[in-house]
Amino acid sequence: MAHDAITSGTIRELQTSDPAIGDLLNLEAQRQATTIELIASENHVSSAVMHAMGTCLTNKYAEGYPGARYYGGCIHHDGIERIAIERACKLFNCKFANVQPHSGATANQALFFAYLNPGDVFASLVLADGGHLTHGLKINMSGKWFSAVHYPLTYDTASPNHERIDYDAVERVCLDAKQQHGDKFKLLMCGYSAYPRVIDFPRFRAIADKCNVMLHADVAHIAGLIASGVHPSPFPHCHVVTTTTHKTLRGPRGGLFLTNDEDLAKKYDRALFPGIQGGPLMHVIAAKAVAFGEALKPEFKTYSQQVVKNAQALASALTQRGYRITSNGTDNHLMLVDLRGKSTDLIGAEAEKWLELAGLICNKNGIPQDPRPPKQTSGIRLGTPATTTRGFKEPQMQMIATFIDRVLTAGLQGEAALTAEAGKVRAEVRDLCEKFPLPA
Ligand SMILES: Cc1ncc(COP(=O)(O)O)c(C=O)c1O
Numbered sequence: 495m496a497h498d499a500i501t502s503g504t505i506r507e508l509q510t511s512d513p514a515i516g517d518l519l520n521l522e523a524q525r526q527a528t529t530i531e532l533i534a535s536e537n538h539v540s541s542a543v544m545h546a547m548g549t550c551l552t553n554k555y556a557e558g559y560p561g562a563r564y565y566g567g568c569i570h571h572d573g574i575e576r577i578a579i580e581r582a583c584k585l586f587n588c589k590f591a592n593v594q595p596h597s598g599a600t601a602n603q604a605l606f607f608a609y610l611n612p613g614d615v616f617a618s619l620v621l622a623d624g625g626h627l628t629h630g631l632k633i634n635m636s637g638k639w640f641s642a643v644h645y646p647l648t649y650d651t652a653s654p655n656h657e658r659i660d661y662d663a664v665e666r667v668c669l670d671a672k673q674q675h676g677d678k679f680k681l682l683m684c685g686y687s688a689y690p691r692v693i694d695f696p697r698f699r700a701i702a703d704k705c706n707v708m709l710h711a712d713v714a715h716i717a718g719l720i721a722s723g724v725h726p727s728p729f730p731h732c733h734v735v736t737t738t739t740h741k742t743l744r745g746p747r748g749g750l751f752l753t754n755d756e757d758l759a760k761k762y763d764r765a766l767f768p769g770i771q772g773g774p775l776m777h778v779i780a781a782k783a784v785a786f787g788e789a790l791k792p793e794f795k796t797y798s799q800q801v802v803k804n805a806q807a808l809a810s811a812l813t814q815r816g817y818r819i820t821s822n823g824t825d826n827h828l829m830l831v832d833l834r835g836k837s838t839d840l841i842g843a844e845a846e847k848w849l850e851l852a853g854l855i856c857n858k859n860g861i862p863q864d865p866r867p868p869k870q871t872s873g874i875r876l877g878t879p880a881t882t883t884r885g886f887k888e889p890q891m892q893m894i895a896t897f898i899d900r901v902l903t904a905g906l907q908g909e910a911a912l913t914a915e916a917g918k919v920r921a922e923v924r925d926l927c928e929k930f931p932l933p934a
Contacts, residue, residue, distance in 0.1 A: 504548065528927050529853040530894060534828035534877020535687070535715065537744045538884065539781075540788060541934045546781035547746050555773045559594075559763060574780050581786035585721045588729050588752045590759035593782055594766055594774040595749025598714045598738035601766075602628040603635060604751070605736055608765030609680065609708060609758075612639045616681035617668050617707075619659070620644040623862050624688040624830075626712065641678075643671045647862050657821040657862050658691050665701045672705045679705065685712035685728075685736075688859055688875050690805075690824035695731035708733045716826055717750075718742030718879070721789045722798035725826060734758055742801060742827050742879045744794075745785025746778045797882060801827045804878040807888040811895030820861050820873070828877040832861045836899075837906055842871030848905040849874075851916035853923035854897055884930040897923065 501520050509516030526538070551571070557564040560572040560579075575593060582591035595601035610616065619625035623646070627634045630642025645664040648655040664682075671679040682702045684693055695711065702709035711728035717737040719725035728735050735752040739745035751766070753759050767774070788794060802825070809819045809829045818835030833840035842858030849856055859875035866872050881890070897919045904915030 527932055528924050529855050530923055531880035532854060532856040532876045534875050535741045537741060537879045538932050539744055543746055543781045543785050546784045547777050549777050551777035551780050554776055556776050557773045571776050574783060578779050578783035578786060581783055581790060582750060585786050585789055586752050587727060589754045592751040592763055592766055593779050595751060596771060596775060598749045599628050600770060601736040601749030601751055602712060604762060604766040604770045605710060606636060606640060607769050608761045610640055615641045615643060615671055615675045615679040616683060617643050617645055617671055618683040619686055622860050623647050624686045626687045629683055643667055649863055661697050668701050668705045679707060681708050681710055683710045683712060687715060688830055690826055690829050691821055692725060692825045695726060695728050699731040711735045714738040715741050718744060719798050719826055722795040724798045724802055729754060739782050739785060743785060743789060746781035748778050748782055801878050801882045803888060804882050804886060804891050805829060807891040808876060808878060808895055811892050815895060815899040827879050828875060830859055830861050831874050831876060832872060834872050839906055840902060842873050843869060845874050845902055848901050848912055849898060852897060852901045852919035884932060886930060
């Protein structure tokens with residue numbers, strides 16, 4: 495793609511006023527335009543979402559909530575935030591939304607602050623099995639100030655549920671926590687960063703009710719699929735829901751809180767502001783409103799359906815080439831590729847680097863019960879939200895599987911073979927990207 499076609503007017507202006515940043519932005523715009531983005535948590539926003547973020551709203555302090563601000567001059571900010579809230583509620587079919595969390599991590603932090611006291615106990619999936627660091631990692635606030643008990647996946651290669659959530663074990667872990675910690679056990683968390691299967695929210699609710707704890711779903715990854723009806727909704731089963739807005743939902747980077755319970759909503763609002771955050775990022779909230787508006791359109795449902803079809807096509811094409819997909823496939827936008835299926839010499843960290851040489855961007859990822867340490871891993875995580883936004887369909891997924899296999903096979907043969915093959919694939923990736931340009 496010609497240099498000028500990628501560089502926007504805004505970036506050109508910055509290259510004049512601040513060349514150090516402008517030039518790097520220009521390079522990044524070109525990198526995104528000419529590489530295939532397979533990171534499951536990333537996407538390409540529309541130009542409307544992009545533009546909403548780069549506006550005069552960034553100039554304003556609007557601490558507080560619509561109609562109750564701590565600063566003057568918020569009349570239009572109230573309007574924008576109310577629209578964002580209204581659209582979020584419509585999109586997720588719930589009654590209350592807080593659109594102010596700066597990120598998914600902050601949304602979760604406020605959740606702990608709202609409903610738990612330091613030392614309280616909650617149940618979640620461990621990071622190594624697909625959970626998130628805000629779900630109780632020891633070096634995260636969630637694991638340092640609160641006490642996490644973790645429920646397992648099924649680890650039994652003979653079982654059709656291998657590497658899927660073991661719901662009976664979730665119940666056992668929760669009942670144990672209740673017995674051991676009594677009323678200090680307060681929260682059951684579901685929703686993950688690297689879990690390719692449908693989450694059974696009604697089953698989780700039954701367990702939460704049995705233990706008399708609150709059920710929280712962190713749907714950061716699957717929010718767009720839920721909004722489109724492509725994944726079952728956490729409502730009415732979950733008491734509270736948090737999410738990011740920038741993954742399958744294809745909005746700006748940010749967080750969101752949702753509930754049907756007025757009392758829980760009030761507690762969350764106070765915990766987020768003034769508990770955790772100061773002034774809301776109103777330019778981002780405007781962009782969230784625009785993204786929610788886009789997600790309410792029928793085209794977004796078609797997009798989400800294609801995201802899943804693409805993930806399934808990619809998983810099956812990789813399986814045909816000898817890679818093992820954990821849990822034997824995917825129901826959503828992502829998959830974990832166990833590279834050992836192809837060769838025990840393949841390491842996730844190396845695969846990530848080799849693929850980047852060819853313009854295929856992904857991340858190393860531990861697989862359940864991974865014998866390798868987190869900085870190496872036996873797997874990579876692949877997702878289809880960004881490639882689907884580009885317009886890729888099943889035939890392009892087949893091509894990507896071939897690209898991946900060619901690069902990794904060459905990598906196993908040594909540096910010379912890798913350099914040669916990655917160079918060839920890089921040219922083909924550029925061609926493909928040119929045929930499917932990013933949103934303007
Ligand atoms: C399940 C889950 N929750 C929370 C987050 C945190 O989101 P953020 O990076 O916006 O803080 C992520 C991000 O990857 C996630 O996957």
